[in-house]
Amino acid sequence: MAKITRPQRAKPAPVRTPAKKAAKAAPGAASKSISRTVKKAAKISPAAKPSSPKPSSPKAKAGSVKPVKTALKATKPWTPAEIREAFSRFAQANPEPKGELEHVNPYTLLVAVVLSAQATDAGVNKATRPLFAVADTPQKMLALGEDTVRDYIKTVGLFRTKAKNVIALSEMLIAEFGGEVPRTRAELESLPGAGRKTANVVLNMAFGEHTMAVDTHVFRVGNRTGLAPGKTPLEVELGLEKVIPAEFMLHAHHWLILHGRYTCLARKPRCELCLIKDLCRWPEKTA
Numbered sequence: 001m002a003k004i005t006r007p008q009r010a011k012p013a014p015v016r017t018p019a020k021k022a023a024k025a026a027p028g029a030a031s032k033s034i035s036r037t038v039k040k041a042a043k044i045s046p047a048a049k050p051s052s053p054k055p056s057s058p059k060a061k062a063g064s065v066k067p068v069k070t071a072l073k074a075t076k077p078w079t080p081a082e083i084r085e086a087f088s089r090f091a092q093a094n095p096e097p098k099g100e101l102e103h104v105n106p107y108t109l110l111v112a113v114v115l116s117a118q119a120t121d122a123g124v125n126k127a128t129r130p131l132f133a134v135a136d137t138p139q140k141m142l143a144l145g146e147d148t149v150r151d152y153i154k155t156v157g158l159f160r161t162k163a164k165n166v167i168a169l170s171e172m173l174i175a176e177f178g179g180e181v182p183r184t185r186a187e188l189e190s191l192p193g194a195g196r197k198t199a200n201v202v203l204n205m206a207f208g209e210h211t212m213a214v215d216t217h218v219f220r221v222g223n224r225t226g227l228a229p230g231k232t233p234l235e236v237e238l239g240l241e242k243v244i245p246a247e248f249m250l251h252a253h254h255w256l257i258l259h260g261r262y263t264c265l266a267r268k269p270r271c272e273l274c275l276i277k278d279l280c281r282w283p284e285k286t287a
Helices: 018-024 029-044 067-075 078-091 105-113 122-134 138-144 146-152 158-176 185-191 194-209 217-224 233-243 246-262
Strands: none
Touching: 067 246, 105 122, 105 158, 105 194, 122 146, 138 146, 138 158, 146 158, 185 194, 194 233, 194 246, 217 233, 217 246, 233 246
C-alpha cells in the first residue's frame, strides 16, 4: 500500500520589531539619524534663522542706495542752455564739419553710405576711389556689371551682398526715379541696401536737410553724455532732434560722429580733450 504523505504547514516568518532592527543596526546609526532629523527641523523652523530684511526695508544696507543716486545723476536731463553751450563749442572748434566718406555727387554718396555698413569710412574710400573714377552714375555702374563691381569693393566687408545692392539700386534709380537720387526718406529707404541711417546721411549731406543720422558713434555719445539716452538708434535720433536747436541741426550729426570717433571713444574716452566734459552727465569721466 502506498504511503500517504501529508503536506506540512509553512512556518510563519518571524516578525522583527523596531527594537530588534535597531539592535542589528551599526553602532551609532540611530544617533546619526536623529541628528539629521534635528538639523532638518532646524532649517524648516522659522525660529532657527532670523529672516533677512527685504531690499526695500529701512534695515537694508545703505550701499544698495548708492547706485540709484549715481544712475539718477547720470540721466539728469540737460537744460536748453547747456545744450546750446555744447553745440556752440562744437561750432566754434569746427565751423564746417565734413563727412569722411569721399563722393563726387549724390549718387556716389548714396553708394558710399550703402558700402559703409559694418565697415570703416577709410576702408570704403580706398575701394571707391578707383570705382567712382569709372562709374559715377547709375548707368555707368550698370555697364560695369555686378562681377566687376564686386572686384572693386572686395576689400569691404560683406562685399558680395553689397555689390548686388549697388547694381539693384542703380537699376531702381533708372527705372523709377529717372536716374536721379530721390529726395524723400521713404523713397531712399525703398532702395536696396539703404535704411534709415543711409537716408538721413544722403538727405543731410546731399540736400541740406536737418536730419540726424545715428551710427554707433552718435548712439554712444547720445547715451553716455545723457544728451539723448535711448535703447534704439531711432530713440536717440528722435531725442537729439527734439533737443538740438535748429541753428545747429545742419552739422549736428557730423559734430557728434567726429566727437565719438576721436574723443568719446568706446573703450577709453579721452575726457581730457573733451570740449563738453563739464556738461557731460557720464559719472565715470577719465579726467
